[in-house]
Amino acid sequence: MGLFSIFKKADTLPPLTDDEAARLAANSEVERQQQAARQREIARATAMKIDAIESAMEADIFNQPEPAWGSQRPPRPATAATSAASNDDDLGDFPTTLLLDDEALPVVTADDSAPVVEEIAILYANGQQAVAQAMLAAAVAEANRLNSDRTTWWMLFDLYQVSGQQAAFDNLSIDYASTFETSPPPWNAPAALAAASPDWAGLTPTAALAGALDQHIAPQLERLRQLAVDNPVLRLEFSRVTDIAADGCALLLDALRQLQAQQRELILVGAPALATRLRDGIAVGRRDDGEAPWLLLLELLQLQNREREFEHTAMDYCVTFEVSPPSFTPPHKVAMAPAQHVSASPDRFMLPPIIENQLGALLPAIQQYADEYPALVFDCSRLTRIDYACALQLHGVLAGFEAGRKIAFRDVNHLVTALLRLLGYASLARIYPHKY
Template sequence: MGIFDRFKRKTGQPGGAFEDPPDTRLRAGEPSRMDSDAERARLREIARATAAKIDAIESAMANDIFNTPEPAWGSGPRRPRTTFQQESASQQATLPMLEVATTELLADDELPDAPVQPQTAPVVEESAILYANGQLDAAEAMLHESLGDTGLQDRSVWWMLFDLYQATGRQAAFDNIAIDYASRFETSPPAWNPIAAGGPAPERAYAGVAPTEVLDGVLDAHVAPQLARLMERAQPGAVLRLELGRIVEVTPEGCALLAKALGELHKRGTELVVAGAAELALLARHSTIIGRREASQAPWLLLLALLQLLNREKDFEETAMDFCVTYEVSPPSFEAPGKVATASRGPVSAERFLLPPLLDGDIGKLLDALDAYATQAPVVLLDCSRLARVEYGAASAMHARLRTLAASGKKIELRDVNHLVAALFKLLGYAGVAKLFPHKY
């Protein structure tokens, strides 16, 4: 019996017609149209056409169910792409339409940081206070427990736990929850980038204005004087800041110069804060073509140097193999970046006040240095890319000093703040005197 058999004609009736309807009258004394032979014939044709349509529908459904062709070989799920490949593909897809960076289109630099969501405020604030007071195990336990409820919808508790593991150098724990995070939110797992890794002890760490070189426009042979000046400033104990996010085009000559400079700084063990390295890595990636041996190796070497600086070991190894295949040479080996902190691209400024990895106890001298910097700076930019933890009392003291600066008309921004410190700053009211820009995952 077919799917629509119950709606078909009654086969026991002569001629296959439906039962004749009862004799009716539209008006008293007038014969019904149903009594006419022509009307009966018309209804028979309608019934036959309806039955034919039902048979055709049943046949099509059966064909779809039982005769669906198998997928072609190789059309099934593929191995997921790496984070770097996804970013590269994403930028390639948008480059024809967008002439400027997405962050510029969204005016990210002009937007204040979003407040803590009300439903997450208790766990966010309590764990931030525990962390600030050095109770790292308690803060970790609270954040980890919240992943199963608050963390099902809100990513901020994940970001805080990521920062806790990076500040304490616990890569295995970081990698474990990174996999869960990627699965939960259907995104790429964040890359391991330890905060203040490889630098001096917090009590001896440099704080103050960091010498900065800004590379912009076309990366070509004209950057040689800037890179030479950067190398001259790379003295023992110094911290340098290198802005790469304003580069819009690369040439083999410029790639070779920058790759050589980064390699030399790595050998010297110079402490660096590098902004815009990820954006430049994508540009360099677009200049590399697998199998084109006649092309310059310089973009490849710069790409490998940047991936090493960003601590993207998996992407480095895959790119190194492509480089090996293209030029038939031994692939370079990955080395940990050492004393490097990476930062997101922000407004270009020749001078930023670099905060140390730890603010604890009496920070009077640091605040006096901050005042001296603020007298010369049109905008007070605090670089928090190395800042791992701020003790509650020190955070309160710095807030009071920043409030005084804001009252005098100074604009204040705190850039690349880790999410644990950002939560503490929000709790203490920093958003009322400064713009907070947590680093992004």
């Protein structure tokens, strides 16, 4: 077949012989392998370039030589056993603001990950998203054939979310569900939320509601309103609410509406569970507790962007109270976080969406946080990427704290988790990737 014959009209092309079809399939496989090899060479070249850059920066970061790529890494536990012991240390001696019951949560260990995961973590950390995405797609295809580890799946899910690729995310969800016969992770793009206040970092004002949701929550909500004056990001935790009263519903509803009117960025913990409790306590046609529980349920459904459930509940509300149903408004600057096993609300230091070039003003803020709190909890729910140099610099800062200092990284995406594990953070801190 001539070289230019492929450009002829389809109706003039003769059918391929069996031999030609076999050669075409073989050539396609060779090209795929060559492409994968080229991507790996790019990754290795990038790693070497990073080493050269950091050798020049070593005086500014650690004042000591940085080991070359592949020779040594920041200190890690000597064995898997010591790694497990480090990560399984009881946090029961934390202050009451910190986590006590962490056994139910996954902890990243310091075991070496597959080389391809390390290469992808470095590429993504240094802004080479397209190459990282191509390598992840190839790794997921290989994992799909082997039905093996899910790490690359979770990394690709996170990459699609932080880059706003919902269609690709949905396609991957279908493959994930059919491969592992389980529900895929929900779509929740942190990039849109992070754009609301991109440069903000620091302690996250939190109201952790516990026990009965009644008139006694008023002081906590008032304090949160006052903190909202100087803080663009606020956190509300509902995971320990055990009972609900109409007066408490009215107070919480008013606070939520006021904070949204002030354009504050909200992080809600345990909102789905609270919505379920509210739904269990109401019934169509029953007005005993008034409208507040219904309106709070509608508010929570709206904040979770659950439009279909909102519409159904709004019609039930309309029938019950014989009023016009409220209309659905998409949430603005609201994120959901999973419920966690905590004894009290941790005073978390929230990291910004992107950390690159140098820690800059983030460094003294972290130092001040460390001076005021004996145990440190870094909230990574808004963190989409930290570059290699900054991750090394932060590792050096944490390593400089006194021995035995309790440190935890919470709600870390799996791309950042792979980088932190690569750099030996598991020997300094407990790392909790967000759950899929």
